[in-house]
Amino acid sequence: MSEPINANPKVLSLDDLPTREEIFGNSSSIKATFPHSALDGAFPTMSLYESYSSLLLLGEDGLSDDDIEMKVAPELSSGESDVSDDQSDIEEHEPIDEQEIYDLISTISDPEHPLTLGQLAVVNKPDIYIVSTKDANGRHQKISRVIVEITPTITHCSLATLIGLGIRVRLERCLPPRFRIEIRVKQGTHQSESQVNKQLNDKERVAAACENQQLLGVLSGMLATFLYL
């Protein structure tokens, strides 16, 4: 890129970025042993899910008491039990938390610098929110919201929508369908905040953008994960 929009951004050291170890210290917690790269972070859930769904193929007899208890909860319409319901049950064992979202998106590359969104502090862990609501009976609703507020490096950054789109695509590909993803520019950090926010959360625009080959090329460059992290 010939003329960078922000030629001289502030850069954080990799060591300063939040990781799973920061929370759990070096304790023997299983989670602390997870490497914090995006792909590795996602794998344990996936493999667990896969083994679970292969279990399901054997019929309900194969389930433990624990699993059956969880399946009782919501009145499934017309007795249909589909994969996604079971998938959300899995997350009760292995909930997706803010750190996991951070791991997924902080490793995305900036479109104009050879740095990650985490290093540029475009993505910050305190600006990630997971909201799950309970219904009148105190049960967790199946659908949860993930809200990510991004901080563009400069207030007139024309790449804010592209960055936001990259984050949305990464999360849509990695998170189970029960998550509703909202990407917003952090208040006061961009000139055309409301326009960017409206675009990033318009399902139809996002879907159409993802069918644009040129744009997809740029996005896949951003989403190629740094293996050395």
Add this chain to the structure above:
Amino acid sequence: MPIKQVHSIPAHVDRIWNLAPHPTLPLLAAATSDKSAQIYSLNTYFPVAQLDGNHKRSIRSVSWKPKSGSNSEVVLATASFDGSVGIWIRDSERYVQEVGSTGDGGSIGLEEWEFVASLEGHENEVKCVDWSCDGTHLASCSRDKSVWIWEADEDNEEFECLAVLQDHTQDVKHVAWHPNEDLLASASYDDTIRLWREDDDDWVCSGEIIGHRSTVWCIDFDKATGEGEARLVSCSADETVRVWSRESITGNTAHRDIPSTFRSDPISENWQQEAILPQRHSGPIYAVSWSGQSGRIVSVGADGLLVVYQEVKTGEWVVIAEEEDAHSVFEINTAVWSRKWKSTASHGQEGDAEKAAPNPEEEEIIITGGDDGNINIWEVTFQT
């Protein structure tokens, strides 16, 4: 009042964007993100045709041309993200016997469809397409902020663009024709709804409805209004469903022979908000449909909730049925009322089925489509 799912068609692995039941035949068209459109029988819920190979990107919207007079052909329009509108005609000679309840399962490709025209002109994604009540006009709208009005020749092969309407300031998400007037409504990302009609030979914006606080995703007219009356329902990313009614039409009174551009009183419609329907949704509401049969309204959206409303007196609406997670945890993109066809079709030609009357109870169904790729069929059951 309970609502129950009576059937689910596992139609696709991918997103279903839009569903349209044929106005008079037991056919359902589905627009999907795999660049194809499917036709299902509403007698059997089996697929009868797959329309593919012509659009290069997702099909966002489908609309059937109403059959009228000498026009006996079955015609479907498809709007695609590739910027074009496709026109498809069922081959009346070659379509074969519909699969009945023979137990041999449905198979695709029973009907032969021909791609007869591609309507080019929009600069980018076409979001919606709709045929007017008598099939003379076709409207399309796009992210390029414009609404186009097309007129077809008798063979549905040559289309002439009558107007390019560019008053919206942002993407136009949806277009819908009035059930018996030549009046078009369009809904936009600019948060407004606009109304369009022909004034002499020009298509003009005859009204603007301001009130929603975010993108208006879908609109539908009341089909039961009296002569000269008009009402429409709209749903928005602002999480509301609103009903609007036309209070008056002014202008265009005298000087019939002076071109509209020189007239001092261009035609103008005054629309007022009649009601905000009880608020149930959280998140954008993607579709509304106003039943011509019962006068009920259904809405669906990103929250997976299906809500049915009934008017108790003019402008006063109550929720009569609600279904959470109507497509499991997935977002719902489309909902539409349809008459209920006999699900136990005879083994005769589909031609017979076309003439067959719907169930005597005149029951109706709601058809929904979601990101899970399923088409779900719902019935609101009456309490007596």
